[in-house]
């Protein structure tokens with residue numbers, strides 16, 4: 001572009017300032033941001049351990065499994081979290097409850113708290129879930145699953161890691177922001193949802209009824225999976241496909257196979273043929289462990305009661321986990337071909353039904369801002385190189401990704417979720433909060 005022939009003096013001065021002076025205001029802003037982050041980190045460290053244990057003790061004492069397992073739902077746990085927030089002066093939450101007549105309160109609670117940042121158009125969200133799985137075999141536990149037991153750095157109790165740790169790390173950061181009276185560069189959002197362990201109805205209710213709440217430009221972290229070394233950042237999931245097979249033949253006496261059509265042997269034949277799916281869909285992706293899709297026969301429904309009966313009906317199930325690049329329709333087509341072959345050969349009928357399937361969701365790109373900020377924060381906090389991974393299990397991250405919301409699943413985990421003696425490390429809770437602080441303030445200074 002040609003220069004104007006004449007530049008007035010003030011404009012020239014301004015131009016010289018821009019060209020010659022170092023960008024002082026920006027540097028100062030960055031320095032303030034780093035200092036602010038250090039103050040929040042110091043606040044987290046100050047009395048963090050006591051707060052972590054007190055919060056975990058409260059949460060552990062409140063059963064919150066869903067009605068499918070005879071549990072009461074999440075309302076009492078939600079009330080405890082809300083009471084804690086109110087004490088901090090953070091009572092202004094947005095409720096997105098889902099009616100559910102199966103639980104005593106009649107609702108499955110979901111609620112969001114937003115602490116405003118300087119830029120209120122974007123939010124760093126921590127989404128945690130309020131439900132837990134039931135304790136399972138209580139004899140396998142060393143103590144009562146609903147009474148927090150603290151041994152050194154470890155806290156034992158049902159839900160300690162899955163997902164009380166996720167709840168607590170968010171609460172810790174909110175408390176530190178209130179205590180330091182610091183306004184972060186962007187909003188901090190805490191979203192608490194119900195029913196993660198069974199059906200994801202909580203997050204899907206939020207996505208449906210409050211589509212404005214989570215925005216594609218937001219940064220979304222789901223602290224609900226990870227590894228002890230803090231390096232694993234989960235950015236994609238395999239697609240889950242559960243199929244139910246009903247093999248129908250003709251019941252008969254064990255001594256008269258010629259008068260019967262044996263569905264157990266036909267089912268066994270089909271199960272062995274379906275092992276061939278591993279060869280039919282051999283694609284590999286090293287982000288996942290195992291790197292290929294999996295196709296496993298799992299549950300067998302009870303058959304005939306007597307040894308001398310040839311069964312006329314056999315029901316079995318398969319659990320399939322497909323890489324994001326493997327189309328479920330192609331897998332189902334191949335399954336049907338094998339079922340047709342068994343029908344033809346054994347004279348049975350095979351009904352194939354979808355028992356459960358997850359949405360097909362794109363991966364969160366490794367250069368999405370949430371991933372980049374998280375990588376930098378992990379490097380700064382832990383001094384380790386993070387790795388982008390995929391997982392075979394399912395979280396509601398896929399539901400968010402299917403809605404065009406990039407997100408990362410990450411926490412520093414002991415990996416004891418759903419197990420007897422489930423535990424969470426006090427340090428992990430604090431360091432997760434520190435990592436999110438670094439993401440929020442983009443403070444990259446390594447920990448001394």
Ligand SMILES: [Zn+2]
Pocket residue numbers: 129162163196224
């Ligand atoms: Zn979980």
